[in-house]
Amino acid sequence: MRSARFALALGCTLSVTLAACSDADKPAAGADGQSEADTSTLAKAQEAGRIRIGYANEAPFAYMDSSAGQLTGEAPEVLRHVLDELGIKEVEGVLTEFGSLIPGLQANRFDIIAAGMYVTPERCKQAIFSNPTYGIGSAFVVREGNPKALDSFAAVAQDDSARLGVVVGAIEAEYADKSGVPAARVVVFPDAASALAGVQAGRVDAYAATSLTVNDLLGKGKATGVERAEPFTDPVIDGKDVRGYGAFAFRNDDTALRDAVNEKLAAFIGSPAHLEAVSPFGFTEAELPGDTTAAMLCGEG
Structure with a gap:
């Protein structure tokens, strides 16, 4: 998969999941440069x-399993492990259209986006991201x-009669626009x-999505009359082969939360426990993000 966009609560003390209510309410930064906010x-x-998390109901990244009555998918399962290690045992999902996830995050509807969202320079202007949990x-x-x-x-692009669904x-x-x-x-x-x-x-003549989204759709046995395009060539954007990297997103001032999640992710991603947790959703060692970081994907290094 993956993309992005917006209130304030009645008071900071009414909800355990809200960030600081206004700049006026924020204490001054301490000696270490980090404020209470x-x-x-x-x-x-x-x-x-x-904690509350936003998701867009797109398997295998994040979706509601109606039979079990539980939010699941690659992102929620990885995040549950990380949050559990941070002492946060309960995760409440907030279903949101994918294009409204970042606005919903900014509007404090939830505190983390756990939807397999790709890290892109444009999105990095609107939110901060953990290091990626997969690459596809x-x-x-x-x-x-x-x-x-x-x-x-x-x-x-070359076939004037072809229509593409996204x-x-x-x-x-x-990708379509730049192609x-x-x-x-x-x-x-x-x-x-x-x-x-x-x-x-x-x-439309084709629907473009992540390879895992396509695998999941075609693997449900109800997708009659369609197939995966084989072979398939990933787009080349700005001279580079495109590979999408998904991660968790946070509000810009939630650096402490992002950093805590990153610390736990570093020990978990690629471990036997991680691979076991994500294998039901079609993720394998081939989808591990390697040494790619959010900073690299945001164009910061």
Whole structure:
């Protein structure tokens, strides 16, 4: 997967999950340069033992398992482990359209985005990110036989009759634009299920998503008349092969929470316990992020 965007509570003391209410309420920075506001969300969540997270109901990244009545997916399961180590035992999910996740975070509807969101320089202007928990490429869902032979974003750009489906706010819209696909031939859907239905109904010729999203959609046994485009070539943007890296997002002033999560992630990602936790969602060692950091992805180093 993946993309982004907005109140204030009646008072800071009414909710354990809210950050500081206003600049006027923030204590001055201490000798170490870190203000009380930097630690308020983490401290309040640890005191309460719970925190709210935003997700967009997109398997395998984050979704509600209706049979179990529980929020699950790669992001929630990794985050649960990390938060548990921080003394935060309860996670409350807030379902949000993907394109409204960052605005919802900024508006204090929840404190962490756990939706497999890709780290991009544009998003780094709106939120701060943990180091990534995975790295993957893109894929297309096409009609059986791939009648237009769409095996890349470039192929869509070159075929004036080809229409491409993307999910609102998802990074694939940017890939399409930078690959030369005209906006008039890009159809935006609210979620992955409706984009799949769009391919099946012939509204679009291909649906672009992460490779794991496509695997999950086609693995449910109900995706008749469609298939994954094979072979497929990831887009080349600004001279570089694109590989998406997903991470958790936080409000800009929640550096203490972000840093605490990063510390736990460093010990967990790639461990046997981590691989066991994410394997039910199709993640393997091939999707490990390696040495890639949020700073690198944000263009900071």
